[in-house]
Amino acid sequence: MRRNDERRTALADAAIDVLAAEGARGLTFRAVDARAGVPAGTASNYFANRDALLAAAGTRVFTRLAPDPDAVERALAAPRDQALVARFLREIVDRATADRAGHLALLELRLESTRKPELGASFTATMSAALRENIAFHLDAGLPGDRAAVELLYAAMTGLIVEHLTLPEFFPRETVDRLVDLLVDRVARVPGRGRGLSG
Template sequence: MPNPARRTALADAAIDVLAEEGARGLTFRAVDAKAGVPAGTTSNYFASRDALLAAAGAHVFVRLAPDPAEVDARLRQPRDRELVARFMHDILDRATADRAGHLALLELRLESTRKPELAALFTDTMTRGLRDNTAFHLDAGLPGDRTTVELLHVAMTGLIVEHLTLPGFLGRAAVTVLIDALVDKVVTPGE
């Protein structure tokens, strides 16, 4: 009988291997070693490397998701540009706290350019995520529209890539200023 906790631990280990070794380093043996399980365990849970990539791709979003209690606490604040900026800073904070998760996400994006099946799965996941984020933004009554959310998404994605791959390029203080400027320029007051 499959053990869901073990499957999750293996997906976490796969994410860490992707972040450390890149997609080429993602092997069943490497995941077994990272998870600290007996050799052959990963292959018992995932029929192929592609299945392991898909599991890592699905689980990385679980790892990177905000804490619902923190989101609820933030939503008790006024629904203004400052709150949108706080959410954007929270995204960067989570990216920094789980650097491996975001680096794995980048590796998965690159790998999806070479694997059509992974690209389809990843595109579907990203599309749902952006749709859910847009619905959250609009349903919460935050200022801005669909285009606002899309602009924030692509800009934050680029900012996170810069910050995690070349942290000395802009530095945390500059990134903080850029997030505030991004929200100031993209989110129209009073929308």
């Protein structure tokens, strides 16, 4: 059973790599088999159809891009201030940059979900759950900013990462870091206080 789970994960990873390199149109069982280095027909033995393969890639990509729980726990030993919020946001950029294929595949899945209602519904549910978890983490950790601030940070970071990964000369890393500082300074504030990072 474990071997089957490992093979399924390897095939989902291969699907992510194909999505990143070829786009959704290039995602075929044959391409996934070739990318995973397995015999032809392997992916079709694990996934009933292409939609199931897309769904598996969508689930797997969130695992790949998730933070290390131990690293988060260590980070929470620091003061729960704007500097920590900025640190968490930079680490999101770090993970997206380190797994560029994973994040590009995530963009492809977003686009494909606009064309496939079932995938769109599933992807919306997954994204909604992830945002709820982010909001709960932020508030439970006592980080500065309310629910609306977390939603604004999420929306802004999504755009920043897209620009950085797709047009790195337009939005190089130093620009992203500067904008993260500005974003946190203006959005993630402690009620009743003025600006934190630059104030």
